[in-house]
Amino acid sequence: MDIGFLTTLFEINIYGDITLFDVMVFVIIVLLSLITARMAITYLRRFLSDKIPKDLLNVVEKITYYGIIIIAVISSLTQFGINLSGLLVAGGFAGLIIGFASQSVVSNFVSGLFLIFERPVKIGDPVNVGDVTGIVEDINILSTVVRTFDGIYVRIPNEKVFTSNIVNYVANTARRFEYVVGIRYADDAEKAIEVIKQVVDAHPFVLKNPPAAIFVDKLADSSVNIAVRVWAPAEIWFEVKMDLLWKIKKAIEDEGIEIPFPQRVVWFANKLQKEV
Numbered sequence: 001m002d003i004g005f006l007t008t009l010f011e012i013n014i015y016g017d018i019t020l021f022d023v024m025v026f027v028i029i030v031l032l033s034l035i036t037a038r039m040a041i042t043y044l045r046r047f048l049s050d051k052i053p054k055d056l057l058n059v060v061e062k063i064t065y066y067g068i069i070i071i072a073v074i075s076s077l078t079q080f081g082i083n084l085s086g087l088l089v090a091g092g093f094a095g096l097i098i099g100f101a102s103q104s105v106v107s108n109f110v111s112g113l114f115l116i117f118e119r120p121v122k123i124g125d126p127v128n129v130g131d132v133t134g135i136v137e138d139i140n141i142l143s144t145v146v147r148t149f150d151g152i153y154v155r156i157p158n159e160k161v162f163t164s165n166i167v168n169y170v171a172n173t174a175r176r177f178e179y180v181v182g183i184r185y186a187d188d189a190e191k192a193i194e195v196i197k198q199v200v201d202a203h204p205f206v207l208k209n210p211p212a213a214i215f216v217d218k219l220a221d222s223s224v225n226i227a228v229r230v231w232a233p234a235e236i237w238f239e240v241k242m243d244l245l246w247k248i249k250k251a252i253e254d255e256g257i258e259i260p261f262p263q264r265v266v267w268f269a270n271k272l273q274k275e276v
C-alpha cells in the first residue's frame with residue numbers, strides 16, 4: 001500500500017485542525033485506559049482483599065477505575081489542542097449551572113461521600129432504612145442498593161439513607177434475643193428455670209459474656225411466664241434463636257413441665273347452679 005496515501009489519509013481534517021490521526025490516537029488512549037483500569041482493580045482485589053473490608057475495597061476500586069479513565073481522557077485532549085485551563089473554567093461554570101438545576105443529584109452525591117467515609121453501613125450488612133429492611137448489596141455515589149429478605153432489590157437515594165434513622169443489625173458483634181416461656185401454675189418454676197439454663201449453657205453459639213438471664217417475669221392469667229434473654233454472635237443470631245427455642249420446648253416437656261393453653265375459670269352464683 002502506498003505510504004503517501006496513508007499519510008494523506010491521516011492528515012484529513014475532520015473538524016477544524018483535528019485530523020483522522022488525532023481521532024485514532026484519542027480512541028487508542030481511551031481503550032488503553034480501560035484496559036489499564038481493569039488491570040489496576042484486578043491487582044487491587046488480589047493484594048487488598050484480605051487487608052481491608054469488602055465495602056471499602058469496593059469504593060477504592062471504583063475511584064481507581066474511573067480516576068484512571070478520567071485522567072487519560074483529560075490528558076488526551078491536548079492532542080486536539082484544547083486548552084485545559086479554559087476547559088476547567090468552562091467546567092466550573094457548567095458545574096454551577098448543573099448544581100442549581102439538579103440539587104437532588106448534588107445532595108445525593110454529597111450524602112454518598114459522607115456515607116462512604118462515615119460507614120454506618122457496609123456491603124453485606126442487614127439493615128433497616130426507613131421502611132426498607134434487607135441486605136446492603138452496593139453503595140454507590142448517588143444511591144444505595146438494598147436486597148430485601150423477599151429477594152426484591154430497592155434503590156434508595158443516598159440523601160434519604162443519610163437523613164434516615166439507620167438500624168444496622170450486625171454493627172455490634174453480639175445481639176440479644178428473648179423468649180417468654182409460659183408454664184402451668186402447678187409446675188415447679190425453679191425446676192423449669194434450671195432445665196432452660198442447662199439447654200442454654202449447652203448450646204455452642206450462646207455467648208457466655210454477656211451471660212444469659214433466665215427468671216420469672218410475670219404471673220399471667222393462664223401461666224407463669226419465664227423470660228429467657230440470650231446473647232449470640234450477630235451474624236448467626238437468628239439461626240441460634242430458632243434452634244434454641246425448639247430445644248427448650250423439648251427439654252421442658254421431657255421433664256413433665258407443660259406449656260398451658262389460654263384458659264379461663266368461670267364461677268356461677270349458687271342460685272344459678274343446677275341441682276342434680
